[in-house]
Amino acid sequence: MHYTGTIWRPPYEADSLLLEVTAGCTHHKCKFCTLYSDLPFKFRMSPMEDIESDLLEAQVLRTNPYSKMLTRLQGKENPEPIQRVFLTGANPFVLKTEKLLEIASLIHKYFPSVDSIGCFARITDSVNKTDKDLIRLRQTGYNGLTIGVETGDDAALAFMHKGYTSKDILTQCKRLEQSGIEYSFFYLTSISGKGHGETGAKASAEIFNQLHPFLIGPNMLTIYPESDLYKEIQNGNWQEESEHEKYRELRTLVENLNISTYFAAMGASNAFQLRGHLPEDQPKLLETLDKIISEISEEDLRNYRKNLPHL
Numbered sequence: 683m684h685y686t687g688t689i690w691r692p693p694y695e696a697d698s699l700l701l702e703v704t705a706g707c708t709h710h711k712c713k714f715c716t717l718y719s720d721l722p723f724k725f726r727m728s729p730m731e732d733i734e735s736d737l738l739e740a741q742v743l744r745t746n747p748y749s750k751m752l753t754r755l756q757g758k759e760n761p762e763p764i765q766r767v768f769l770t771g772a773n774p775f776v777l778k779t780e781k782l783l784e785i786a787s788l789i790h791k792y793f794p795s796v797d798s799i800g801c802f803a804r805i806t807d808s809v810n811k812t813d814k815d816l817i818r819l820r821q822t823g824y825n826g827l828t829i830g831v832e833t834g835d836d837a838a839l840a841f842m843h844k845g846y847t848s849k850d851i852l853t854q855c856k857r858l859e860q861s862g863i864e865y866s867f868f869y870l871t872s873i874s875g876k877g878h879g880e881t882g883a884k885a886s887a888e889i890f891n892q893l894h895p896f897l898i899g900p901n902m903l904t905i906y907p908e909s910d911l912y913k914e915i916q917n918g919n920w921q922e923e924s925e926h927e928k929y930r931e932l933r934t935l936v937e938n939l940n941i942s943t944y945f946a947a948m949g950a951s952n953a954f955q956l957r958g959h960l961p962e963d964q965p966k967l968l969e970t971l972d973k974i975i976s977e978i979s980e981e982d983l984r985n986y987r988k989n990l991p992h993l
Contacts, residue, residue, distance in 0.1 A: 683702070683736050683739060683740070684702050684728060684732045684735070684736055685700075685702055685770070686702060686705040686721065686726075687705060687706075687718065687720045687721045688717070688718075688720060689702075689770050690717055690770070690772075690802075691768055691770065692802075692828050692866070692868075692899065693899075693946075693948040693949065694897070694946075694948075695766075695768040695800065695828075697766070698766040698767060698768035698800065699740055699764050699766070699767045699768070699793070699796075700768055700770050701733065701736060701737065701740075701767050701768070701769055701770065701789070702728055702732075702733075702736065702769075702770045702771065703727065703728050703733055703769045703770070703771065703774050703777070703785055703801075704725065704726065704727050704728065704769070704770070704771030704772075704773070704774045704776075704777070705718075705721060705723075705725070705726050705728070705770075705771050706718050706721050706723055706724050706725040706726055706771065706772060707724070707725055707771075707772030707773060708724070708725045708772070708773055708776050708804070709772075709773070709804060709806075709844075709845055710724045710725065710772075711843040711845065712842055712843055712844060713841070713842045713843055713909065713910040713911040713914060714842060714870070714873070714903060714905065714909055714910075714911040715909065716906045716908050716909050717772070717993070718772060719908055725771075725772075727777065727781075730784070730785075730788075733785060733788060734788050734792075737788055737789065737791075737792040737793070738792060740764075740792070740793075741792045741793065744761050744764065745761075763793075763795035764793050764795055764796055765795055765796060765797050765798070766796065766797070766798050766799070766800065766826075767789050767793070767796055767798075767799050767800070768799075768800050768801060769785070769799065769800070769801035770801075771801070771802065772802055772804075773801075773802055773803050773804045773807050774801040774802070774803075775801055775802075775803035775804075775807040775808070775824075775827060776803075776804065776806075776807040779811055779815040779818065779819060782819055782822075782824065783818065783819070783822055785799075786799055786819075786822040786823055786824065787822075789823070790822075790823070796823065797823060798823050798824075798825045798826055799822075799823045799824050799825070800824075800825065800826040800827060800828065801824075801827060801828070802827075802828050802829075802830065803827040803828065803829050803865070804829070804830070804845075804846075805829060805831060805846045805850050805851055805854050805855075806845060806846055806850070806854075808854045808857060808858060809854065813857060813860065813861065816857060816858065816860075816861035816863060817861045817862070819861070819863070820861050820862045820863045824863060825862075825863055825864050826864050826865070826866070826896070827858070827863060827864070827865040827866070828865070828866050828868065828899075829855075829865050829866070829867055829868070830867075830868040830870075831851050831867050831868065831869070832844060832868065832869065832870040832873050833869065833870060833873045833874065833882050833885070833886050834848040834851060834882075834885045834886035834887075834888060834889030834890065835848070835873070835874045835878070835881070835882035835885045835886060836848050836885070837874070837878075838873045838874040838875070838878070838882055841875075841920070842873060842911070848885070848889050851889055851893075852889060852892060852893065855893045855895075856893070859893070859894055864896050865895055865896070866895050866896055866897035866898070866899060867890065867895045867897070867898045867899065868899050868900075868901055869886060869898055869899065869900045869901070869935065870900075870901055870902075870903055871900050871901065871902045871903060871928045871931055871932050871935075872902060872903035872922060872923040872927075872928045872931065873903055874931075875920050875921055875922070875923065876921035876922060876923050876924075876927065877921075877923075879923050879927050879928065879930065879931030879934075880930060880931055880934040882931065883931045883932070883934040883935040883938065884934060884938055886935060887934075887935055887938035887939050887940075888938075890939060890941065890943075891938075891939065891940050891941050893941070894941065894942075894943075895941075895943055896943060896944065897943060897944045897945075897946055898939070898943055898944070898945050898946075899946050899947065899948060899949070900932055900935070900945075900947045900952065900956075901947070901949045901951045901952065901993075902928055902947075902951040902952055902953075902987070903922070903923075903928075903951075904951050904987055904990055904993060905922060906992075924980060924984075925953075925980055925983030925984050925987065926975055926980050926983070929971055929974050929975050929983075930975060932947070932956075932971060933968060933971040933972070933975070936960070936964060936967050936968055936971065937964070937968060939960055939961075939964075940960075940961060941960065941961075942959075942960065942961065943959075943960050944957075944958075944959055944960070945957070945958050945959070945960050945963070945967060946958075949993065950990065950992075950993055951990065951993055953978075953983055953986040953987075954970075954974055956970060956971070
C-alpha cells in the first residue's frame, strides 16, 4: 500500500479500508496545526495507477489463503466484506468531481460490497462543486465526511487562519445536507484563547444548532513548538486556556447544544473520553464534566497535556 507520512483517521473509521488518494493539506495555514509537518510538500494527489494498485493489493489480501485461514480460526466462514473506504489526506474532497467519481468507480470495481466512501474535508472543499455535483457524489457513495470546523467563533477562525467564516459553515453544510451527504464535526476546545472559551462555545453551539452533524467530536488544543501558534504565544499575541477552563468551555458547548447528535470526545488530546447521545445524555455528560472540573487538579490535567508526544 502507498502511504505517505503519518496517516490520520477519525477513531470511528478504525474498520474502514484506508486508501491514500491525497497527502497533505491544500490549505496548510492553520496556526495550530502540525499534522502534516513531516511532509516535504504542501499537498499532492496520488497517481491513479497507485490508487488502483492499492485497491488490487487490498483485494488480494482479503482473498488469499492465509486470510481465509485466519478467518476460519476466528470461527467465520469468510472474511467480512469491506463496506466502507476512508480516503486519507487532510481534505481529499477538494478534488474535482470527475476525479472523485473516477476514484469511486475504481473502488466499486475492486470492492463491489462498498456502500460508502468517507474522508476528511474542509468547509471550502464544496465551494467549487455545484449542487448537481454533490448529488452525483452522494449517489456514487460519498457520505459520512469528517469536517474539522473547529469552532463557530469568527474571531478565532480569522486569527487561526482557517480560511472561512461561520456563515460559510452554515452555507456549505446546508448544501451537503440538501444533497444527502452526512457529515460530522471536529470541534477544537481552546481555539478561542484564554478568557474567550465559553463565548466561543456558545457561538459554536449557535451555528451547530442550525445544522445536522451526525457526530460532534471535540479535541483539545495541544500546542507544539513547531506550530505558528507557539510563535504567537512567545510574541505575546495569544494565550492558551488553562486545563480547567477548557473543560468549562466543553461544558458550555454541551449545555448549549439542542440538536440530536452523538457527542464523542475520543481522540488522544482528550484526557477523558466522553460519549453520549444528545439531547438524552446531556445531564450525564454535564455531570461528568462537573466532576472532572471539581475533582481533577489543574496540575494533573496539565501534566497529561505536557506529556502528550503527538495527537
